Amino acid sequence: MLRTEQQAAATGRGIIDLVRAAGVVGAGGAGFPTHVKLAAKADLVIANGAECEPLLRVDQTIMQHQADRVIKGLQAAMQAVGTTRGVIATKKHYHDAVDALETAIRGKEGLSLYLMDSYYPAGDEKSLIHDVTGEVVRSAKLPADYGCVVCNVGTLVNVADALEGKPVTDKLVTVCGDVPQPATLMAPLGTSMRAMIAATGFTGDENTHTVIEGGPLMGHVRADWDMPITKTTGGLVVLPKDHHLIAQITMTVERQVKIAMAVCCQCNMCTIMCPRNHLGLQVEPHKAMRAIANGDSKLLGNVNSVLACCSCNLCTHYACNFGLTPGTVMTNIKNELARAGVRPVTEQEITLDTSLETKRIPISRLIARMGLSAYNRPALYNPAPVTPQSVTLPLKQHLGAPAQPVVRPGERVSKGQIIARMAQDALGADIHASMDGTVDAVTDSAIRING
Numbered sequence: 001m002l003r004t005e006q007q008a009a010a011t012g013r014g015i016i017d018l019v020r021a022a023g024v025v026g027a028g029g030a031g032f033p034t035h036v037k038l039a040a041k042a043d044l045v046i047a048n049g050a051e052c053e054p055l056l057r058v059d060q061t062i063m064q065h066q067a068d069r070v071i072k073g074l075q076a077a078m079q080a081v082g083t084t085r086g087v088i089a090t091k092k093h094y095h096d097a098v099d100a101l102e103t104a105i106r107g108k109e110g111l112s113l114y115l116m117d118s119y120y121p122a123g124d125e126k127s128l129i130h131d132v133t134g135e136v137v138r139s140a141k142l143p144a145d146y147g148c149v150v151c152n153v154g155t156l157v158n159v160a161d162a163l164e165g166k167p168v169t170d171k172l173v174t175v176c177g178d179v180p181q182p183a184t185l186m187a188p189l190g191t192s193m194r195a196m197i198a199a200t201g202f203t204g205d206e207n208t209h210t211v212i213e214g215g216p217l218m219g220h221v222r223a224d225w226d227m228p229i230t231k232t233t234g235g236l237v238v239l240p241k242d243h244h245l246i247a248q249i250t251m252t253v254e255r256q257v258k259i260a261m262a263v264c265c266q267c268n269m270c271t272i273m274c275p276r277n278h279l280g281l282q283v284e285p286h287k288a289m290r291a292i293a294n295g296d297s298k299l300l301g302n303v304n305s306v307l308a309c310c311s312c313n314l315c316t317h318y319a320c321n322f323g324l325t326p327g328t329v330m331t332n333i334k335n336e337l338a339r340a341g342v343r344p345v346t347e348q349e350i351t352l353d354t355s356l357e358t359k360r361i362p363i364s365r366l367i368a369r370m371g372l373s374a375y376n377r378p379a380l381y382n383p384a385p386v387t388p389q390s391v392t393l394p395l396k397q398h399l400g401a402p403a404q405p406v407v408r409p410g411e412r413v414s415k416g417q418i419i420a421r422m423a424q425d426a427l428g429a430d431i432h433a434s435m436d437g438t439v440d441a442v443t444d445s446a447i448r449i450n451g
């Protein structure tokens with residue numbers, strides 16, 4: 001049983017304990033456990049409502065319809081990290097969300113809005129911190145080293161729920177693309193992607209269409225539509241199999257290397273347009289392309305030229321005129337270096353691009369360039385949850401180690417009941433049942449519940 005808000009309100013430590021007990025993780029990205037993030041000391045908490053991936057509407061919907069919950073979660077996060085300053089950063093043109101947030105912060109000390117233009121990737125943590133504070137978070141440093149903690153607005157709603165003893169059991173997801181009625185839907189964690197897509201009136205399947213989990217730029221193609229949505233799923237983008245974006249995302253590494261060898265002219269546009277390069281972090285994707293084309297890792301340059309990449313894929317989907325994939329190449333090399341234990345080094349000096357503002361890529365141009373204009377439609381909010389017959393809850397929906405099951409097949413469980421728990425000192429988050437039902441299966445990777 002979780003403790004109540006009143007019991008915990010007195011201390012930041014109490015808030016952190018409630019957030020941990022509720023299994024809250026970053027809802028907008030890699031799933032970093034929120035109780036760990038809130039254990040830092042900071043001067044400022046930034047609520048990230050920039051939502052820069054094209055076609056997705058989750059954060060806009062949350063800010064418009066749950067502004068008071070966002071603010072409640074933000075104030076709790078501020079208390080936990082020991083500050084009285086909070087900023088909600090979002091796009092100027094999300095008019096309904098901005099109106100709701102302005103009403104929600106009225107009369108509340110220490111809170112303000114930061115309104116941004118519509119560019120990609122405005123939601124990148126380092127870009128956002130630079131926009132709001134003027135600071136550049138150097139490689140191998142954390143936002144907290146600059147007095148900042150950044151939380152997605154959806155995460156903050158989960159923090160507000162945690163204060164009231166409600167664990168994370170549901171997720172808001174935009175289902176869009178080549179579907180009859182794009183929608184932003186609430187669903188129990190563990191609902192299959194197939195059920196989510198069917199809820200938009202789509203009647204096709206994997207033979208004609210491909211689904212990207214996440215946004216069109218940073219998401220991952222999922223071959224199996226029976227895979228579940230998790231705490232970090234923000235979007236399901238359904239595209240015809242022959243859409244050029246799918247061909248680009250699913251290109252094999254061998255083919256990427258072959259094309260790089262044959263076509264990359266080292267024009268440098270990928271580096272010129274790289275947002276992490278604009279911040280002065282020396283990211284240079286053209287060098288990675290040169291290195292793989294020549295099979296010579298020395299051509300990579302210093303490790304930060306790869307490790308400071310945020311995998312935004314702007315270089316692949318916008319900068320390169322030849323259909324090459326420098327973003328994927330960078331991500332692959334970055335992952336290999338990380339597995340080998342190579343760590344970034346902190347830059348002593350950085351040279352911020354003084355014309356950075358003029359180099360930002362408007363989302364509308366990005367959408368057109370990616371061939372997504374026809375799919376850029378409203379995704380209607382439906383607060384009535386999708387009701388699946390069963391859910392499959394992965395034991396690892398977060399950064400860190402998997403949670404350990406604490407239920408057995410045949411056991412009855414109630415929504416909100418803990419079903420997998422983290423070891424006390426391990427990085428990760430507990431998992432809770434997302435529906436009432438009977439545990440059908442417990443494997444090394446997931447727990448299945450039938451309703």
Ligand code: SF4
Nearest residue numbers: 264266267268270320
């Ligand atoms: S990957 Fe594309 S943009 Fe980058 S250097 Fe090669 S051709 Fe130019």
Ligand code: SF4
Nearest residue numbers: 274309310312313315
């Ligand atoms: S994916 Fe490309 S554009 Fe984005 S940060 Fe990495 S190198 Fe730069």
